[in-house]
Amino acid sequence: MLSVNTYEKEFLQLLKKISQYEQAINVMYWDMRTGAPKKGEEYRSEAIGQLSADVFQMRTSKRMKELLDALSEQKENLPHDTQKAVEEAKKEYELNSKIPEDEFKEYTTLTSKAESVWEEAKTSSDFSLFSPYLEKIIDFKKRFITYWGYEGHPYNALLDLYEPGVTVKTLDALFSELRESIVPLVQKIADSPQKPDTSFVNKHFPKERQRELCHFFLAELGYDFHAGRLDETVHPFQITISPGDARVTTAYNESDFRSAVFGTIHECGHAIYEQNIDEALSGTNLSEGASMGVHESQSLFYENFIGRHPGFWKRYFYKIKEASPEQFQGVTAEAFYRAVNESKPSLIRIDADELTYPLHIMIRYEIEKAIFSGEVSVEDLPKLWNEKYEAYLGITPPDDAKGILQDVHWSGGDFGYFPSYALGYMYAAQLRANMLEDLPAFDQLIENGEFQPIKKWLTDHVHVHGKRKKPLEIMKAATGEELNVRYLISYLEEKYTNLYL
Amino acid sequence: MLSVNTYEKEFLQLLKKISQYEQAINVMYWDMRTGAPKKGEEYRSEAIGQLSADVFQMRTSKRMKELLDALSEQKENLPHDTQKAVEEAKKEYELNSKIPEDEFKEYTTLTSKAESVWEEAKTSSDFSLFSPYLEKIIDFKKRFITYWGYEGHPYNALLDLYEPGVTVKTLDALFSELRESIVPLVQKIADSPQKPDTSFVNKHFPKERQRELCHFFLAELGYDFHAGRLDETVHPFQITISPGDARVTTAYNESDFRSAVFGTIHECGHAIYEQNIDEALSGTNLSEGASMGVHESQSLFYENFIGRHPGFWKRYFYKIKEASPEQFQGVTAEAFYRAVNESKPSLIRIDADELTYPLHIMIRYEIEKAIFSGEVSVEDLPKLWNEKYEAYLGITPPDDAKGILQDVHWSGGDFGYFPSYALGYMYAAQLRANMLEDLPAFDQLIENGEFQPIKKWLTDHVHVHGKRKKPLEIMKAATGEELNVRYLISYLEEKYTNLYL
Structure with missing residues (x-):
């Protein structure tokens, strides 16, 4: 032997x-x-x-x-x-x-076809084009769940694919607490007379200047250009080629600089995670992020807690102004900070602000859960979707393109994926609260452009471990407690009260 | 069964x-x-x-x-x-x-190490650093030749790797005829009082303008940007990713625009070959050029017969002037044409002009042949190299870096490769002579920027076949005769007599 x-x-x-x-x-x-x-x-x-x-x-x-x-x-x-x-x-x-080979092949063919059908359906805003495919994909997924097995709710099997250890029971509790705080806050903001001036946001911002800014912010934040590069694409993403090569992509919109600036800072968070995983794990299956949610915690940390921080713009607004002087003539750093933190209910998840974003996720979570417990049929999905948008955000999609057809995920069979976006946000807020204890000068560090201690804290507590630990183990070790949504709630309440109330 | x-x-x-x-x-x-x-x-x-x-x-x-x-x-x-x-x-x-696996592995390790040793030896201009490696590589190659078998001269086995069907016997005849014509012509040019003004060549030419020009020329010449792209690199190359993706790279030197402009036109010739191979051959081992030499015939055709044609610059010199107006103030299209066709003996192969280039190749051919017939030892190579430069070009390298250490090929075991450069040139000239019969307005087509008929002729006679035919079969079918060096000689005599004598 x-x-x-x-x-x-x-x-x-x-x-x-x-x-x-x-x-x-x-x-x-x-x-x-x-x-x-x-x-x-x-x-x-x-x-x-x-x-x-x-x-x-x-x-x-x-x-x-x-x-x-x-x-x-x-x-x-x-x-x-x-x-x-x-x-x-x-x-x-x-x-x-566990999945029979023929069945898996059939499923792969179905989902690759379904993505183009979904695109067509979205373009013509016609759910009926996509629904027969969606129905088949759901049937496959339901069978896969029985092959894999599960405890408690069948949806747990799907959650486990993206966020090992997280269950419906956990999510129900977290989301209900979050919803109870956010929904009234969103309402209060809608009623507040204090609104930011956003008139300068959609003016022309030359692409070449945006590109230079994105390079600048990446370097400032500690992204290592010897272990990555920045390129242009249509739908931005971060991709890791090897342990020495974590790339960032972005899209430049000349009538909305926010997509490139905040998108790049977001992908920067993902890339800094990947650039700082323990090299000892190279070449193994542990040389990647702990989970989708933990990954998202890093991108959201950079995008929101750093990139949308008032101190960040106190320091860097001059760069924005230099890059597009006409656009920002007469605009102050304070006004800029308020404009890029505008919050209002909207229909499209990927355009949502920090505060309303979790509501978009909860809607998808509840619908997916209902699908896999068999409580809703595919044909009733658009109705359910629209009802939930009305209930949580107070607005109803005018059509399916702006409603149930907006996201690509389901066409690829990616059920169970959405909750990770919200979990990432909760992880990030809990990490931030603990970081503040170790780095009480956090706000000042940002205003000084000293990101190294922040990056080091995240590396020591999160990045370095790669996939050695499960998401909830990382949180426990980093923060000394279980996942707790109160940190996110406090952060949002404090930030948006200051901004709007 | x-x-x-x-x-x-x-x-x-x-x-x-x-x-x-x-x-x-x-x-x-x-x-x-x-x-x-x-x-x-x-x-x-x-x-x-x-x-x-x-x-x-x-x-x-x-x-x-x-x-x-x-x-x-x-x-x-x-x-x-x-x-x-x-x-x-x-x-x-x-x-x-036929090569024992262990031996091949050892050889691969040796050559990958040898390349960095060669680099070091070149930097310090010290042949003795590289010679022990070169000796071992030659020993391996000699053994490989015995494994493979050969007819006539052992060097034939190596020639066949790059130019199937071409032998020492063929090359000796071709090169001796070529040498007899070129050496005296080079001498006459050296003695001629009529020299081009090249004072403007090395002035500053902004990189961004060079990039735009290269894109422009590629598009003009018929390079398909939907099936390729142009990028910057250090040592330019053309690379084919798939039948729908033949890429070009170039290097921008701000104090010598020629490397990017003529380099890009050269790689364009390679890429147009690759873009026009019969799609029916996709995914097979025939979906590539017929040989190194045939490939080089296409790149040299574009670089020299089109890119260094007087009509080409009658038409396009204004683009050069627009791109770098200060540099070319007062320069005429005619003067520009003469400057980019300057000919004089030089030490470095890759910087050589059209006329002296084949002499650099012949020197390498004769040395390689002597190595594999056992007529020269590795330690005597620098001396032999320098003697041949003196005999053919009338100049002696001041050191090994500018002499025997200049090319990377031997460090990778690529013996038998150099002759393809000269063969490519002969193929190109013979194709051109035949094309002139079918397209008697060739010169006018170039002056009009009508490259489509030229490209089509090359596609029909060369590109489309991919690797279906051997190099000499392609030549026979395209031109009705065996390889004949007279076409190259006539072309060079005519061109350089006009320019210098």
């Missing part, structure tokens, strides 16, 4: 090979989204498909199973990181291997 | 998979050379190494051998393209599988 060391070595080599294939896939994807020529698109999709299939094969191979079995048996003799890597690979193996 | 169709299908699928891996490798390589961050370099090299090893494995696998044997047996029942693809894959299989 081979020694545990031999198995460990082979296992780690296999993980490394997988990570190298993922590097290839990610470069090809990044390239496709940042300027690859049109005529190469189909060849590119096919090549990505081939390499993805090869990765799937490696992750679910007989040899992988043998290695995982052998290593699991001798778990106590393995180094800590290898134990965690085995757990992670095993989870992945089971998720993938 | 399986039918020939079943084998053919599997064989073509395997070729397609290989082409998809090559797409991944090429995107990763392109990215590494056009802006990937420094800290990702090592991870990138490892990933490229892994995927290259997987491609090697697919090309030399037991299954590949079985497929090739089965298909070769029933060759007559296969479509023509599949027959050619089988031949090509077989050639590759044999080249790779």
Whole structure:
């Protein structure tokens, strides 16, 4: 029989090979989204498909199973990181291997077709085009849930894909507390006579100046340009190519500079996370963020707690003014800060402000939960969607394009994903509260442009661990308590009372 | 027993998979050379190494051998393209599988180390640093030649790697005829009092304007930007990612615009070749240029016969002038044309002009031939190099950096590669002579900026075939005769007599 060391070595080599294939896939994807020529698109999709299939094969191979079995048996003799890597690979193996291969192929074909159907449906604002696909995707997902198994609510199986350890029970409690505080606050703000002047926001801001600003802010915030780059795209994203290469993309809108400036600061948070994961984890399946939600906690921390902080604009408003002097003639840093923190109910999630954003998430959470408990049929979804927007935000979508068809997620079968956006926000606020104890001069640091201590705190408590720890373990270790939504509520109440009331 | 169709299908699928891996490798390589961050370099090299090893494995696998044997047996029942693809894959299989695996690995490690040693040796202009590596590389190559087998001169085995069908016998005849005409012409030009004014060449030409010009010329010449893109790099190259994606790179030197302008036109010729290969060959091993030399014939055709044509600058000199008005104040199109066609003996191959360039190649050819016939030892190479420069060009390198250490090729074991540069030039001149019969208004077409008929002629006679035909078959079919160096000689004599005598 081979020694545990031999198995460990082979296992780690296999993980490394997988990570190298993922590097290839990610470069090809990044390239496709940042300027690859049109005529190469189909060849590119096919090549990505081939390499993805090869990765799937490696992750679910007989040899992988043998290695995982052998290593699991001798778990106590393995180094800590290898134990965690085995757990992670095993989870992945089971998720993938429990679904019959033919069924998975059919599902993959369905979702890749569904995305273009969804696009068409959104363009013509016609839910009936998309609903037959959505119905089939939901049926697949329901079967997958039975293959995987679950405890409590069937939706838990989907939540676990994105936020291991988080359940319907946890979310119901957190969201209900959050809703009770936010809904009245949103109402009070709507009634407040004190509104920011936003007349200068949508004036022309030259693209080239936006690009320079984005580079500037990334560098200021501690993004390492020797381990990444910034490029233009249509739908911005952060992508990690390798442990030495965490890239940021952004979109420049000349009549709304906010998308590039705040979008870049958001992706910067993701990228700084990736740039500061322990290098010892390189080439393993632990060299990534702990979860979708923890990742989002970092991007939201940078975007909102730093990028929308009054001290940040006290320091940097002159840069904005320099970049587009006509637009900001006569505008003060204070007025700018108020304008970029405007809050009002809106229909589109991705355009929502900090305060109303969680409500968009809750609506999606409640609808997804209802879908998987079988309480709502697909045909009734638009009605349910619109009712919830009226109840939580006081507005009703005029059509499905601005309502239930706005997000791409469901067309790709990504149910259970939305809650991570709100969880990320809660994590971020709880981390911030604890950081304030260690760094009482937090506000002053931001006003001074001294981001290094803030980055270091986040690295020490979050980034460095990669996927060694589960999301709730990270929170517990970093903050000494379970996830607690009060931190987010206090933050929002304080900020928006100051701004509006 | 399986039918020939079943084998053919599997064989073509395997070729397609290989082409998809090559797409991944090429995107990763392109990215590494056009802006990937420094800290990702090592991870990138490892990933490229892994995927290259997987491609090697697919090309030399037991299954590949079985497929090739089965298909070769029933060759007559296969479509023509599949027959050619089988031949090509077989050639590759044999080249790779004849070398013992351990020996090949050792060789790969040696050459990857040798490149950095060569760089160091070049920097310090010290051949003795590099010579032990060169000696080992030559020993490996000599053994490889015995594994592969050869007819006539052992160097033929190396020539065949880059220019199938071309031998020492052919090259000796061609080069001797070429030398007899060029050497005296170079001498006459050196003695001529009629010299171009080149005083404006090295003045400041802003990089951004160079970039715009390069885009402009690519578009004018018929490069398809929907199937490619132009990027900046250090050592320019053309790279094909997929049949819909043939990219060009260039380097901008603000004190010498020629490197970007003529370099881009050169790479444009390579890219137009790749963009116009028959799509029916996509995903096979025939969807590439026929050989290194045929590829070079296309890049040299564009660079020299179009880009250095007097009519080209009659038409486009105003663009150059617009882009850098101060630099070209008072300069005429005619003076510009003369300046960019200056000819004089020089030490560095890649900076050589059209006329003296073939002499640089002949020197390398003669030295390589002497190495593989055992007529010269590694330690005597610098002396031999310097003697030949004195004999052919009338100048002696002051040191090894400007002499024998100038080219990277040998450090990578690329012996037999240099002659393709000169062959490409001969192919190009012979094609041009035949094109002139079909397109007697060639000069006028260039002056009118009508490149479409020229491109179409090259596509019909060269590009479309991809690797379906061998280099000399392409020449025979396109021009009705064997390779004939007289066309190049006439072209050079006519052009340089007009310019200088």
